[in-house]
Amino acid sequence: MAISPTEVRPEPASFRDPANRVFHVGDEVLRGLDPQAAAHWRALTGSTFFPALVAARKVCATEDAPPTLVPAATGTPWAAVLRHERIPFVSHPYEWSFSMLRDAALLHLEILTAALGEGFTTKDGSAYNLQWRGAQPVFIDIGSFEPMRDGEPWAGYRQFCQTVLYPLMLTAHLGVDFQPWLRARVDGIEADELRPLFNGARRLRPGVLTHLHLHGAMQHRNAAASTTEVRDQLRAAGFSRELLLATVRGIEKLVGKLDRRPPESHWSDYQRTCGYSARDRVAKEQFVAVAVAAGTRPRLVLDLGANDGRYSRLAAGHADYVVAVEQDPTVVDELYRQLRSEGQRRILPLVLDLADPSPGGGWRGVERAGFAERASADVVLALAVVHHLAIGRNVPLPEVIDWLAGLTAPGGAVVVEFVHPEDPMATRLLANKPAGLFPDYRRDAFETLLAARGRITDRLELPSGTRTLYRTVMGG
Amino acid sequence: MEHLAYLDAGSGSLIVQAVVGGVAGAAVAAKLYWRRLVDRFRRQPTDQR
Numbered sequence A: 001m002a003i004s005p006t007e008v009r010p011e012p013a014s015f016r017d018p019a020n021r022v023f024h025v026g027d028e029v030l031r032g033l034d035p036q037a038a039a040h041w042r043a044l045t046g047s048t049f050f051p052a053l054v055a056a057r058k059v060c061a062t063e064d065a066p067p068t069l070v071p072a073a074t075g076t077p078w079a080a081v082l083r084h085e086r087i088p089f090v091s092h093p094y095e096w097s098f099s100m101l102r103d104a105a106l107l108h109l110e111i112l113t114a115a116l117g118e119g120f121t122t123k124d125g126s127a128y129n130l131q132w133r134g135a136q137p138v139f140i141d142i143g144s145f146e147p148m149r150d151g152e153p154w155a156g157y158r159q160f161c162q163t164v165l166y167p168l169m170l171t172a173h174l175g176v177d178f179q180p181w182l183r184a185r186v187d188g189i190e191a192d193e194l195r196p197l198f199n200g201a202r203r204l205r206p207g208v209l210t211h212l213h214l215h216g217a218m219q220h221r222n223a224a225a226s227t228t229e230v231r232d233q234l235r236a237a238g239f240s241r242e243l244l245l246a247t248v249r250g251i252e253k254l255v256g257k258l259d260r261r262p263p264e265s266h267w268s269d270y271q272r273t274c275g276y277s278a279r280d281r282v283a284k285e286q287f288v289a290v291a292v293a294a295g296t297r298p299r300l301v302l303d304l305g306a307n308d309g310r311y312s313r314l315a316a317g318h319a320d321y322v323v324a325v326e327q328d329p330t331v332v333d334e335l336y337r338q339l340r341s342e343g344q345r346r347i348l349p350l351v352l353d354l355a356d357p358s359p360g361g362g363w364r365g366v367e368r369a370g371f372a373e374r375a376s377a378d379v380v381l382a383l384a385v386v387h388h389l390a391i392g393r394n395v396p397l398p399e400v401i402d403w404l405a406g407l408t409a410p411g412g413a414v415v416v417e418f419v420h421p422e423d424p425m426a427t428r429l430l431a432n433k434p435a436g437l438f439p440d441y442r443r444d445a446f447e448t449l450l451a452a453r454g455r456i457t458d459r460l461e462l463p464s465g466t467r468t469l470y471r472t473v474m475g476g
Numbered sequence B: 001m002e003h004l005a006y007l008d009a010g011s012g013s014l015i016v017q018a019v020v021g022g023v024a025g026a027a028v029a030a031k032l033y034w035r036r037l038v039d040r041f042r043r044q045p046t047d048q049r
């Protein structure tokens, strides 16, 4: 689908705060501001904390743009228009691992604290305020900053609990993966939904009694009171900025304490147990490196079933950005921690089941774009993963290849490893299914399907003789 | 001046922030509840008229 370079496309995820709205024009990300938001923006640029956060790359780089660039909904032009730095690949909190959500949370609180120090606040507290540059979180919602009013608590606290704190507690305290919960609810987990799980001695886990139970009870008791009324009452009772800072510090301490207890994961030990001979590994690495570097430098590489990210790192040597997709949250968390310690800015690890990728979510199912919609890569790596889909999940081979083609940008390449049915790993998967269920799972059938959808430019059978690698230019 | 945010901060969610803010916060919460109580008693006689 060709997009004309000047077509203005409103960002479907940006409508909740009418004071500002994000648009895409070609490759540019622009934000229109109403008069009040524009005044807040000017105040922000005059502060010391904001430019410092941008310089530290903790907030996405933003500059003024001509106000004529995007039309306002009302017909009267926006008071100001901003141009944002482009985030290489947009992801959603339910695609992040535990440590990713926690680091994103800590950054949000750090930014809030810095803002409060200079009389600003953030008007919301959503996990969706953050995105990633590789393994570095970045705050993107510039429209969220506004001058604080003394004597008022943080308006974003409830949202922070629902989209950040409760998901973290679920995993840290109960060992339950938060991703499916967040994916199911665009506004996050309600206190009432979580409270029944934190009964008995679990009430005593850090943060549970106050931020969950007391908070939930208070919500019920004050359901009829308007927030305006309560704000006035709190101000009259002496709620101060110092108190607000102490509260935020408390939340920060709590979040820093939450840790995941990693369950035994079958896949975390994969590289040791995968059964590749040294010769196979060298040949595979060489093939993949050459295949990624073959065409024009890829802007985006997708590594499907990335495991410990070995091939993502390899690809990052020849591409602008790599998204490493993996179903196992524990494996992704380990990969993330490693990438973070290396200061990696060009590999983004994500939790995603390829057989059940993120669908569109939120309002009309477009507020949070589905994975297929976001994924358009110049190179798609599918290394030792096709058998998991074709045998493990019963996806017909032609479907698997159509799907790979769909993830590839026009003229892009798929680098795929086919594990022959005789290979020990494939045999193991086949042993769990009735004999003869997959008569078409053969190398020649796979190759025919591949050739029908693209041009196979390179082919290599690994020395062990049970795996073959292909580079295919799709549609070519 | 009345201020309304685009996001419903939630009344209970505002008050609980005082409660979790240590001793000083608890004092604010106590004061808020005390005033609410006093207000209720003050209002009662008029209600019965």
Ligand SMILES: C[S@@+](CC[C@H](N)C(=O)[O-])C[C@H]1O[C@@H](n2cnc3c(N)ncnc32)[C@H](O)[C@@H]1O
Binding pocket: A267, A270, A304, A305, A306, A307, A308, A310, A311, A325, A326, A327, A328, A331, A352, A353, A354, A355, A356, A382, A383, A384, A385, A388, A389
């Ligand atoms: C055999 S390993 C291959 C790892 C790496 N691509 C390589 O070639 O060395 C398969 C990986 O794919 C992941 N995987 C399997 N099925 C998947 C699915 N449905 N969605 C996402 N990842 C999956 C596994 O968790 C595992 O890490």
